[in-house]
Structure formats: C-alpha cells, structure tokens
Amino acid sequence: xxxxxxxxxLPDYLDQSPAVRARFARIRQREPILEVxxxxxxxxxxxxxxxxxxxxxxxxxxxxxxxxIGPSGCGKSTLIRILAGLEPHSSGxxxxxxxxxxxxxxxxxxxxxxxxxxPWLTVKENVMFxxxxxxxxxxxxERDALMWxxxxxxxxxxxxxxxxxxGGMRQRVAIARALVNQPRILLMxxxxxxxxxxxxxxxxxxLLDIWRNIDVTVxxxxxxxxxxxxxxxRILVLKAHPGEVQELIEVPVPRPRSPGQFASVEFRxxxxxxxxxxxxxxxxxxxARLEPEIQPRLIRLTNVNDDVE
Amino acid sequence: MPMPSIDAGLPxxxxxxxxxxxxxxxxxxxxxxxxLLLGVGSFALPILVWCLVSxxxxxxxxxxxxxxxxxxxxxxVGMLVDHAQFLEERDNMVAQHLALPRGVPANPIYLPAPHExxxxxxxxxxxxxxxxxxPWLHEALWHSIQVIFWGFLASSLIGIPLGILSGTxxxxxxxxxxxxxxFRYLPAPAFGALAVAVLGIYDGPKIAIIFIGTFFQQVxxxxxxxxxxxxxxxxxxxxxxxxxxxxxxxxxxxxxxxDLYRDQRILLGWAWTYLIVAELIGTSTxxxxxxxxxxxxxxxxxxYAAIFMIGVVGFGTDLLLARLGRRLFPWDxxxxxx
Numbered sequence: 350x351x352x353x354x355x356x357x358x359l360p361d362y363l364d365q366s367p368a369v370r371a372r373f374a375r376i377r378q379r380e381p382i383l384e385v386x387x388x389x390x391x392x393x394x395x396x397x398x399x400x401x402x403x404x405x406x407x408x409x410x411x412x413x414x415x416x417x418i419g420p421s422g423c424g425k426s427t428l429i430r431i432l433a434g435l436e437p438h439s440s441g442x443x444x445x446x447x448x449x450x451x452x453x454x455x456x457x458x459x460x461x462x463x464x465x466x467x468p469w470l471t472v473k474e475n476v477m478f479x480x481x482x483x484x485x486x487x488x489x490x491e492r493d494a495l496m497w498x499x500x501x502x503x504x505x506x507x508x509x510x511x512x513x514x515x516g517g518m519r520q521r522v523a524i525a526r527a528l529v530n531q532p533r534i535l536l537m538x539x540x541x542x543x544x545x546x547x548x549x550x551x552x553x554x555x556l557l558d559i560w561r562n563i564d565v566t567v568x569x570x571x572x573x574x575x576x577x578x579x580x581x582x583r584i585l586v587l588k589a590h591p592g593e594v595q596e597l598i599e600v601p602v603p604r605p606r607s608p609g610q611f612a613s614v615e616f617r618x619x620x621x622x623x624x625x626x627x628x629x630x631x632x633x634x635x636x637a638r639l640e641p642e643i644q645p646r647l648i649r650l651t652n653v654n655d656d657v658e
Numbered sequence: 659m660p661m662p663s664i665d666a667g668l669p670x671x672x673x674x675x676x677x678x679x680x681x682x683x684x685x686x687x688x689x690x691x692x693x694l695l696l697g698v699g700s701f702a703l704p705i706l707v708w709c710l711v712s713x714x715x716x717x718x719x720x721x722x723x724x725x726x727x728x729x730x731x732x733x734x735v736g737m738l739v740d741h742a743q744f745l746e747e748r749d750n751m752v753a754q755h756l757a758l759p760r761g762v763p764a765n766p767i768y769l770p771a772p773h774e775x776x777x778x779x780x781x782x783x784x785x786x787x788x789x790x791x792x793p794w795l796h797e798a799l800w801h802s803i804q805v806i807f808w809g810f811l812a813s814s815l816i817g818i819p820l821g822i823l824s825g826t827x828x829x830x831x832x833x834x835x836x837x838x839x840x841f842r843y844l845p846a847p848a849f850g851a852l853a854v855a856v857l858g859i860y861d862g863p864k865i866a867i868i869f870i871g872t873f874f875q876q877v878x879x880x881x882x883x884x885x886x887x888x889x890x891x892x893x894x895x896x897x898x899x900x901x902x903x904x905x906x907x908x909x910x911x912x913x914x915x916x917d918l919y920r921d922q923r924i925l926l927g928w929a930w931t932y933l934i935v936a937e938l939i940g941t942s943t944x945x946x947x948x949x950x951x952x953x954x955x956x957x958x959x960x961x962y963a964a965i966f967m968i969g970v971v972g973f974g975t976d977l978l979l980a981r982l983g984r985r986l987f988p989w990d991x992x993x994x995x996x
Contacts, residue, residue: 433893433897434897435893435896444708448811452896453893453896453897454897455897455898455899457895457897458898459897460757460898461890461893461894463888463890464890465888465890465891465893465894466893466894466991467891467895467909467912467913468989469912469915469987469989470912471912478895478898478908479898479899480901482895482898482899482900482901482904483909485900509988510988510989512989512991523894526898527897527898530898530899533720536897549844
C-alpha cells in the first residue's frame with residue numbers, strides 16, 4: 350500500500366476522528382451477515398479461460414453499507430451476480446449468516462441497473478410479487494406493498510404502470526420490491542447509473558434515509574467515486590484482470606452524511622486515494638499504447654480572431 | 659454538479675411542428691389527419707387505376723363486344739372478339755358488300771368493371787344461388803372460417819406451449835427446433851394427398867393443411883419471441899423467490915403476452931393464405947368451391963366479389979384484434995403507434 354506523497358495538503362485517508370473510529374469498532378462487533386472466502390470465478394470463452402475474480406475475501410457486518418468500486422472489467426457485476434446466486438462461482442465460498450449460498454433467494458434482495466420492474470404489473474402489484482411468491486395471501490401482500498410504497502413515497506402511483514414513471518421513481522419501486530421481502534442483505538448493481546445527476550443525488554439521500562430506518566445491510570456497486578464515499582461505511586476497491594481486492598477502505602467521513610461533506614478534507618482525502626487506486630498514472634499510458642491509432646490531430650478550422658475562451 | 663443544458667432555452671416546439679407538416683421528412687410521425695388521408699388513399703389509388711382501365715374506352719380494351727353481327731355468320735350479339743379479328747371481318751364485309759358488324763371496345767371477360775363487381779357483391783347476399791344445392795356466398799365463407807378456426811386452434815394449442823418451452827429451456831428448443839426448421843420448408847400443400855388418405859375427403863385434410871402451414875412457423879416464432887424477453891425480468895423474479903413453474907406462469911408468459919398476441923395475428927394472416935389450397939383438397943368446399951364454381955360459369959364479377967370478401971374478413975379480423983390488443987395490454991408501449 351502506497352501513501353499519498355508527503356507534500357499532499359490533505360490529511361491521510363487512514364486518519365479517523367475518535368467518533369468515526371469508535372463507530373467502526375462497533376460495526377466490527379456486529380455479527381457478519383455476508384462472508385466471502387477465497388471466492389474465484391473463471392469463464393470459458395473461445396479465446397480460452399478468463400479469470401474474472403481471484404481469491405476475494407471480505408465480510409459485511411449487520412447494517413453495514415459497503416460499496417464496491419473498480420475499473421471496468423474488474424468483475425464487480427460478476428461478484429454481485431454470484432452473491433445474488435444468479436451465477437455460479439468456481440472456487441471459494443459465499444456464506445450468508447454462516448450458511449453457504451445456493452442459487453438466488455429472497456434473503457438477498459437485488460436492485461438492478463436496468464429497469465427490472467415487471468411492465469405488465471402495476472406499481473403495487475410489482476411490490477406484491479415477492480410476498481405472493483413466498484405464499485402470502487393477497488390481502489397481506491397488498492398491505493405490505495402499500496406500507497413499502499409509503500416508505501419510498503410512491504403511494505400516489507400505486508396503480509400506475511412502470512412505463513408511466515420516471516427513472517428515479519422506477520428505481521424507488523425496485524427498492525421497495527426488494528425490501529418488502531425483508532432480505533438479510535440488499536444487493537444493488539449500479540442502481541442509479543442510468544439516472545441524471547440531480548435525480549441520482551436525490552436517490553442517494555433517499556437510500557441513506559431508508560438504510561438508517563430499516564434493519565438492512567447494503568452491498569452497493571458503483572463506478573462513481575463520489576457516490577461510493579457519500580454512501581459507504583467501507584469501500585471494497587477491486588482491480589481488473591483478474592478481479593482482486595485492492596484495498597478495503599474505511600471511509601473516514603463522519604455520519605450522518607450530507608451533500609455538504611463533499612468538500613470536507615476527509616472526503617477529498619478518500620477520493621484522492623480512490624483515484625490513485627483506480628486511475629493510476631501508468632494506466633493511461635497503457636491505454637495510449639493499446640490504441641496508438643487514436644491520436645486526435647486538431648487543426649484550427651475557425652477564424653483566427655474567433656476565440657471561444 | 660448538475661449543469662443546465664445549453665439548449666434548454668431554444669424554442670423546440672415550432673421546429674417540431676414544422677417537421678410533422680412536412681410530407682417527406684425522413685422517419686417523421688404523421689399526424690392523425692395525414693394518416694387517415696394516406697390510409698384512404700392506399701385503397702383509393704388501386705381502385706382508381708381499375709376504374710380508368712374499365713371506363714375509359716381508349717385505355718387498354720383489347721376486345722370488341724359485338725352489338726350487331728352484320729353479315730358475319732359466326733358473330734353473335736354480346737360476343738367478345740379480338741380487335742384485329744373484328745377489323746378483319748369488317749374489311750371482309752366491305753369487300754363482299756354485306757352489312758357491317760358493329761361493336762364497342764371491351765375488356766376481356768376476366769376483368770369486370772368495378773360497378774359489376776359491386777353489384778355481384780350485393781347480389782351474392784340478396785339473390786339465391788342458381789343451383790339449389792349450391793351454397794350462398796356467406797355460407798361458403800362461414801365454412802371456410804370454420805376450417806381456418808379449427809386448423810389455427812389446433813396449431814396454437816400445441817405450437818404456443820411448445821414454442822414457449824423451447825424459448826425458455828435451451829434443451830427443449832434444441833431437441834425440436836432443428837427438425838421443425840427443416841420441416842417448415844416442406845410446402846404444406848404437398849401433404850394434401852397424404853392428408854386425404856389419412857383423414858378422408860371432407861374437412862379433416864383441409865384443417866390438417868392449415869395446421870401444417872401454421873404450426874411449424876408458429877413454434878419457431880413463439881420460441882423466438884420468448885427468447886427476446888428481457889433476462890433481467892427473469893433474474894429479478896429469481897431474486898424475489900420465484901421458482902419452477904411459476905417462473906413460466908407468472909413471469910415468462912405475462913412478459914411475452916403482447917408480443918405473442920402480435921405473432922398470433924401475423925400467423926392468422928398466413929393461415930388465410932393456405933386456405934384456398936387447403937379447400938381444393940378432397941372435395942372442394944367453402945369459399946374456394948364458390949370461386950371455382952363461378953369461374954367455371956365465367957361469372958368473374960362474382961369471383962372478384964368472393965376474393966374481395968376474403969380480404970374484408972381477414973383484414974377486418976386483424977383490425978379488430980389490433981384494437982382488442984390495445985385494450986388487453988395497457989402496459990404495452992409498442993402498440994401506441996399502431
């Protein structure tokens with residue numbers, strides 16, 4: 350692990366205030382919900398075998414908020430799909446409450462990046478889907494669904510179809526639909542990736558509110574560094590080819606979080622560290638070497654005096 | 659962080675309106691009035707061409723209809739002769755100093771004028787058939803509709819479940835699709851003689867031909883539609899605790915229903931195209947019997963009326979089903995533009 354250079358004006362991202370340090374100590378005291386041990390994943394393709402994930406080890410404690418971040422190709426989506434049971438893994442084990450995970454199940458709720466709501470069901474019926482699958486009666490399912498729609502503020506849209514909702518509203522329904530099953534862990538695969546910046550900021554705040562008020566543990570995948578720091582207790586940084594744990598960072602930004610903290614020194618120190626991990630200077634070099642033909646040669650095509658800057 | 663978009667202040671609306679007014683803007687959306695006008699036009703244009711050919715004596719009209727035989731011994735009033743032949747006989751009469759034949763330009767018997775077909779169409783419903791044992795047009799048509807209905811129903815009862823299973827489970831698909839892919843190239847009418855041998859000469863073989871013509875396409879199309887269902891929906895259902903048969907009944911089937919319905923409409927259209935061949939097998943029945951019978955008596959106006967009737971019923975059914983579809987699947991966005 351390399352430290353930031355000495356002349357860097359920010360404090361070390363490893364420096365934690367006493368309150369933050371005490372909080373992490375408390376989190377470590379809680380029982381682990383999800384344990385990943387020696388997890389590996391290999392694909393067989395026509396070009397040969399590809400190692401997507403290698404020897405991942407980490408644990409997520411109860412009511413912890415963990416973000417997973419990494420460059421493209423680091424296998425973060427593969428990881429969350431394995432955790433959800435949608436894909437098999439090649440080696441190691443995934444334990445939920447100490448029991449190995451086999452296939453998808455309602456104990457692990459999932460929110461997808463794309464719109465995964467059932468278009469033929471109304472908003473309410475979408476949320477009722479999970480309870481109905483687990484054998485709840487229609488009345489009970491409806492009661493639960495309405496309660497959760499109230500939690501995400503969409504009671505008014507209970508009888509609308511998903512295509513009538515905005516992107517942010519659809520993801521709210523998707524969150525309600527996953528949470529109504531009372532999962533042990535909520536897996537979120539870049540859930541706000543397709544939203545515009547304003548909606549995304551609102552949804553981040555909304556998700557933190559939900560997480561604060563509900564007994565749920567969150568594993569959240571993103572490629573947005575600010576989003577990861579803003580939301581997470583800890584950030585699992587993966588590196589690509591093969592996907593390996595690069596560092597598991599304890600975010601020193603105190604809670605409760607607010608958008609005002611984006612400018613705080615802890616925030617900036619963490620972001621500097623993430624940037625160093627994810628965009629190391631030599632990597633851009635690699636990219637330029639890999640694509641030597643992409644070298645823009647700009648010739649001035651405007652009047653000499655017609656300056657824009 | 660959020661930046662105001664640069665074009666937020668531009669007046670977008672007038673530009674859009676101008677675009678929709680333009681008839682030949684590429685991939686533009688027509689407004690309701692344009693759609694109606696063009697839709698009526700698509701029927702009016704071919705009818706106009708038909709009218710021109712029928713009612714303007716100097717357009718085509720390769721025959722002469724004899725009005726007065728004159729001295730030509732084999733001419734009869736109402737007879738149609740070639741133009742050249744008429745001129746030749748007239749010259750003969752001039753040479754022999756006999757009475758000249760008179761005639762008017764006419765089209766061949768197989769191209770009746772629009773008003774004749776329209777009259778035949780009305781008469782087919784108002785006047786009884788010439789022979790006692792012959793069916794009325796609507797009786798013939800009703801018989802045909804029944805043949806199509808049973809053939810299409812039998813095909814759908816097996817084809818839709820098989821297609822859905824093939825599209826859902828790769829193993830089922832692989833087990834039947836290569837064979838079906840081969841079989842669909844075998845022309846359905848080729849099985850006519852076989853169908854008669856097995857099912858007799860009445861409606862059995864006809865329904866079988868409709869079945870063969872529909873079924874194999876149906877399995878492949880439904881399987882393909884099923885495969886196009888967004889995998890995320892199935893994965894979402896899995897993470898919500900859906901298992902086994904419920905994945906099919908609660909996710910796959912409702913997920914593909916609007917597309918499946920559209921497939922069925924297209925397939926029903928294909929079933930109609932097999933009808934005429936199917937009804938020629940064994941004893942000729944239904945609308946085909948009507949058509950062949952009328953053609954034998956050279957009542958081509960009635961032949962056209964019957965063909966036109968098939969079009970009305972087929973197209974009408976499809977319009978009706980399209981409208982019903984919009985009502986059945988309110989969540990389906992792709993019907994918005996229909």
